[in-house]
Amino acid sequence: xxxxxxxxxxxxxxxxYTAQSPLTFESVNVEAAPGxxxxxxxxxxxxxxxxxxxxxxxxxxxxxxVKLDGKKVEGTSPRWVMMFQAPHLFPWMTVTSNVGIGLKxxxxxxxxxxxxVGYALSLVSLEEFADNNVQDLSGGQQQxxxxxRSLVMEPEMLxxxxxxxxxxxxxxxxxxxxxxxxxxxxxxxxxxxxHDIDEAVLMADRALIMAGQPGKIxxxxxxxxxxxxxRNDPQVRASRVELMKIFHDAANTPQESPSELVITTI
Amino acid sequence: MKTNTTSEVVINEVATATGANQQFSALKVRGKRLFxxxxxxxxLFGLWWLGGYMLYINPDTTNFADFxxxxxxxxxxxxxxxxTIPDAIKSSGYRLGIALSIAISVGIPIGILLxxxxxxxxxxxxxxxxxxxxxxxxxxxIAVIVFLSWNQAIIFLLAIASxxxxxxxxxxxxxxxxxxxxxxxxxxxxxxWHTLTQIILPAIAFDIVTGIRAALGVAxxxxxxxxxxxxxxxxxxxxxxxxxxxxYDHLTAMVxxxxxxxxxxxxxxxxxxxxxxxxxxx
Numbered sequence: 001x002x003x004x005x006x007x008x009x010x011x012x013x014x015x016x017y018t019a020q021s022p023l024t025f026e027s028v029n030v031e032a033a034p035g036x037x038x039x040x041x042x043x044x045x046x047x048x049x050x051x052x053x054x055x056x057x058x059x060x061x062x063x064x065x066v067k068l069d070g071k072k073v074e075g076t077s078p079r080w081v082m083m084f085q086a087p088h089l090f091p092w093m094t095v096t097s098n099v100g101i102g103l104k105x106x107x108x109x110x111x112x113x114x115x116x117v118g119y120a121l122s123l124v125s126l127e128e129f130a131d132n133n134v135q136d137l138s139g140g141q142q143q144x145x146x147x148x149r150s151l152v153m154e155p156e157m158l159x160x161x162x163x164x165x166x167x168x169x170x171x172x173x174x175x176x177x178x179x180x181x182x183x184x185x186x187x188x189x190x191x192x193x194x195h196d197i198d199e200a201v202l203m204a205d206r207a208l209i210m211a212g213q214p215g216k217i218x219x220x221x222x223x224x225x226x227x228x229x230x231r232n233d234p235q236v237r238a239s240r241v242e243l244m245k246i247f248h249d250a251a252n253t254p255q256e257s258p259s260e261l262v263i264t265t266i
Numbered sequence: 267m268k269t270n271t272t273s274e275v276v277i278n279e280v281a282t283a284t285g286a287n288q289q290f291s292a293l294k295v296r297g298k299r300l301f302x303x304x305x306x307x308x309x310l311f312g313l314w315w316l317g318g319y320m321l322y323i324n325p326d327t328t329n330f331a332d333f334x335x336x337x338x339x340x341x342x343x344x345x346x347x348x349x350t351i352p353d354a355i356k357s358s359g360y361r362l363g364i365a366l367s368i369a370i371s372v373g374i375p376i377g378i379l380l381x382x383x384x385x386x387x388x389x390x391x392x393x394x395x396x397x398x399x400x401x402x403x404x405x406x407x408i409a410v411i412v413f414l415s416w417n418q419a420i421i422f423l424l425a426i427a428s429x430x431x432x433x434x435x436x437x438x439x440x441x442x443x444x445x446x447x448x449x450x451x452x453x454x455x456x457x458x459w460h461t462l463t464q465i466i467l468p469a470i471a472f473d474i475v476t477g478i479r480a481a482l483g484v485a486x487x488x489x490x491x492x493x494x495x496x497x498x499x500x501x502x503x504x505x506x507x508x509x510x511x512x513x514y515d516h517l518t519a520m521v522x523x524x525x526x527x528x529x530x531x532x533x534x535x536x537x538x539x540x541x542x543x544x545x546x547x548x
Binding site: 101266 | 444446447449450451452453454455456457461465468469471499544545546
């Protein structure tokens, strides 16, 4: 596996939406190596999605900085692409046009776009739907198109904002498996936000538990499991139970308690 | 050799029968639609004929019998051959085309600004609503003073009548655009120009054409009275001219021409709207 990911450095990140609003999160310090998969777990409202938007360069933090490969993030870039909770495809376009839109923005020649789109569609097994309008696809297929649209940019980091939460269990499981294996095959970083413990165990090299108000990273847990990870594998199930316990404890930690980062391996 | 089992044969027969039934039903629906379309027009012509006949049999109104459909239809070949109808269509079409082009090129940017900038929307709401409610024809005396020719004045009247439907339809379309599309586009490296040309315009093309259709309707209505004065060409002028020369058959022929052209233009735009509409029926 060739690593072509990116090193991530979040240094004392703090954010609030307006001067009057309370802090969304504070003192977030995370480092990750190229090719590593991070999954941030937390309850709704803990700031995990905001953190991801900052990492993608879609939002500017109030304090601290994000460095990718040692360079401060100052906006969006094709090197790091985000996949959202809903596919947000452009409904007037075909699958091919949707997938190739980022390359079109980058003024790629049509022939090269076609080639690269074909490759991206093969990664998500949607070649036969290339000429369909995206509205003719199922929810799972649409999310696959969104994944191909992100992968076609050949990003070094893929940011995932709960992208499987609206899908049925079977589609979700298949996409979880595919996204991790594609990321590992391409050697890119994954940074994913979820509130699903199962998902974290199946996809993470490291699970970061975010809790509190304002949100903080309370636990940094290495998920040391071999690939491919199967939901019913006893090791996966044991890790799930352990992660659930840590998550539950972190979520119930009183606000006034000291919140030092706890590093564990499961 | 492969032989079909009885159940396969039955399934194939049922499938063929179902396909044929569906085709027959579709054909029936289309036939019914065509019948209703023809019947509707026939009723209109029937009523028109009845009106013409009533005028004809009443000694007090018999001079107006040329308003009826038969004299009108008889007048058509002559009006076409002497160039009255083609020239009128050309002049009115030119004015309408220029005016609609102005309305589209001014209306779409105004609509986009209305949809994208809250400040612009709040600032412009009252003046635009006020201007919109002024009858386009009431600008005529001012337009005649401001513009060098009647032609320009008429184009101005048509443009001012049609700019609002385009602007408001564009803004309404933009209001329905999923804000996440902008985030996705930015995330994929779109510039402002890309966002405008690749996302906003295709997303609201349907609404813009709907606005143009409404604008065309308004402009078409304003066109005829606007051409009553000052100019010596166009459909409105031809009607006024026919009235002054008491050529009632010519007058109704021109009225009918206006109706037919308006109907064709509106139907063409309805077709374009249907073609550009990317919304799937629920």
